[in-house]
Amino acid sequence: MKLKLKLMSVCVALALFGTGCGGESPSKKPEEASTQKEAATTQTSAENTSAKPDVPSSALISEFVGKPGRTLLVTQSNFAQNDEGKFVVPDSGELIMLQPAAGDWKAEHIRDTESNVFHKALQYGGEGIFTIGANEAMLKQWQKKDGKWGADTKWHPTFGGKHNRLRDFEMADFDKDGKNDFAIATHDQGVVAVAFNRGEKWDVQELDRKANTFVHEIEIGDLDKDGNLEVYATPSMPNTASGVDQGGGVVRYEWNGKSFDKSEVVHYQTRHIKEVLVADVDGDGTQELYAALEAEMGENYSIRTPVEIMRYDMKDGKFVSKKVISINDRFCRFLTAGDVDGDGKNELIAAAFAAGVWVMEYSGGEYKGECIDKASGGFEHAAYLADMNGDNKLELYVADDNGGVLRQYIYKDGKYDSRVIFKRPNPKSAMVWNITVADL
Ligand SMILES: [Ca+2]
Ligand SMILES: [Ca+2]
Ligand SMILES: [Ca+2]
Ligand SMILES: [Ca+2]
Numbered sequence: 417m418k419l420k421l422k423l424m425s426v427c428v429a430l431a432l433f434g435t436g437c438g439g440e441s442p443s444k445k446p447e448e449a450s451t452q453k454e455a456a457t458t459q460t461s462a463e464n465t466s467a468k469p470d471v472p473s474s475a476l477i478s479e480f481v482g483k484p485g486r487t488l489l490v491t492q493s494n495f496a497q498n499d500e501g502k503f504v505v506p507d508s509g510e511l512i513m514l515q516p517a518a519g520d521w522k523a524e525h526i527r528d529t530e531s532n533v534f535h536k537a538l539q540y541g542g543e544g545i546f547t548i549g550a551n552e553a554m555l556k557q558w559q560k561k562d563g564k565w566g567a568d569t570k571w572h573p574t575f576g577g578k579h580n581r582l583r584d585f586e587m588a589d590f591d592k593d594g595k596n597d598f599a600i601a602t603h604d605q606g607v608v609a610v611a612f613n614r615g616e617k618w619d620v621q622e623l624d625r626k627a628n629t630f631v632h633e634i635e636i637g638d639l640d641k642d643g644n645l646e647v648y649a650t651p652s653m654p655n656t657a658s659g660v661d662q663g664g665g666v667v668r669y670e671w672n673g674k675s676f677d678k679s680e681v682v683h684y685q686t687r688h689i690k691e692v693l694v695a696d697v698d699g700d701g702t703q704e705l706y707a708a709l710e711a712e713m714g715e716n717y718s719i720r721t722p723v724e725i726m727r728y729d730m731k732d733g734k735f736v737s738k739k740v741i742s743i744n745d746r747f748c749r750f751l752t753a754g755d756v757d758g759d760g761k762n763e764l765i766a767a768a769f770a771a772g773v774w775v776m777e778y779s780g781g782e783y784k785g786e787c788i789d790k791a792s793g794g795f796e797h798a799a800y801l802a803d804m805n806g807d808n809k810l811e812l813y814v815a816d817d818n819g820g821v822l823r824q825y826i827y828k829d830g831k832y833d834s835r836v837i838f839k840r841p842n843p844k845s846a847m848v849w850n851i852t853v854a855d856l
Pocket of ligand 2: 637645
C-alpha cells in the first residue's frame, strides 16, 4: 500500500546542493541575478543525479478526462533577458489557466505588466478571479466578458518602504455577512490586512504593521472551534542572502465580532517560517496548524539545523508544539494536505527547495515521511492537491521550477505516477509562485 523509503538517501544528498539567496526575487532587482543563477545551479544538480525520465504514461493520458470547466490557476513571475541574454530582468505577472483536454492540457494566459509577479490567484465564486501582484502591489478582480479577460483594481497600496508586495491571500467570510473577505500578507512594512467585500467597494483594514518586516503567508482556520475565524500570518525579518539569523514566527488574529485580537503563536530569534498550513490531517475533527521552520544556517550556507515541519495544536487557549519531521534542506515553502492515496486518511505534503517532494502519513500519533520525487525543486516549488477529472480522488500538482515544468502525480497501484502537463519554453524565464483550482 505504501511506498518504501528507497529514495531517502538520494533526497538527503540532493538537499545539500542548495546555495544562497533570500528567494524573493521578482520585485527585487539586485537579487535577481543571484536567484536565477542559483536556480540554474540547482537544476544542473538535479539533472545530474536523476535517472528518472519524464515519460508520460499513455494509460494515464487516455484515462484522464477533465471535468468541464475545472481549471488550475497557476501564477508566476516572468523574466526578460538582459544584454547577455540571461533571464534576470523582472518583467510581468502572469496567470496561466490550465484545463485537461483530450490527451493533453490546454492553457489560457493573462499577462499583466503593472506588477512584475502574480503571487496567487483565487476564484471568487461566480464573480471571476482575484489576483495579488507585487511591485506594484495590486489586488485585481478579473472577469471574462465577450471572450476577453479584463480587470478591476480593488486595492493598490504603497506601504512606505522599499517594496510593495501583496505576497499571499486567503478567503473567508470573517464578519459573517454572507460575502467572502480576503486576509492578505504583504512586504515590507509588516502589513497584514483584511479586505471586506462591501458590495461595490472593498473596505481594507490593517490588522498589523511593523517597519522592515516581511509577511509571507496567510492561513485561516478555527482552531479553538468557537465559530470565530483566525488569521495566521508569518512575519519575519527581511530575507538575507545567506539566511543567517533571520528571525520570525507565527502571529494569530482572531475575529471578535468587530475586529481582530492579536496574539503570538511562536517566535524564533535565529530562524523563521515562511509556510503555514491549517488542516485537520489527523482526522479528529479539529484543525491543526503546520509550519515549515526554515533551517538554522551557519556560515557559507552550511545547515546547522535542517528544515523542521512543526505542528501546533491549540489546547486550553495555548499552543502546544510538536515536530512532525526534519527535511535536510535550507527551506520548504509549500505544505498542503489531503487524501492523495485514496485510503480515507489525509496525507501532509511538503515541497522543499532542493530535497524533493515529500508525502507524510499520520498514524498512531506519529508521521512517517517519504520522498516521492527527489529531482523536482525550486525556490517556491508550488504544490497543490486538486481533483481535476471529478472522480473524487485528489491528484497532486507540483511546479518544478528547476525544470520549468508542472507535473501531475496520481497514486496508483502503490506508487505515484507522474507526468509533465505543462512546460515553458525556457525554464529560467519564469518562477511559479502558487497553484489553486477553479471551476470556470
Ligand atoms: Ca464578509
Ligand atoms: Ca476561533
Ligand atoms: Ca486534527
Ligand atoms: Ca491517504
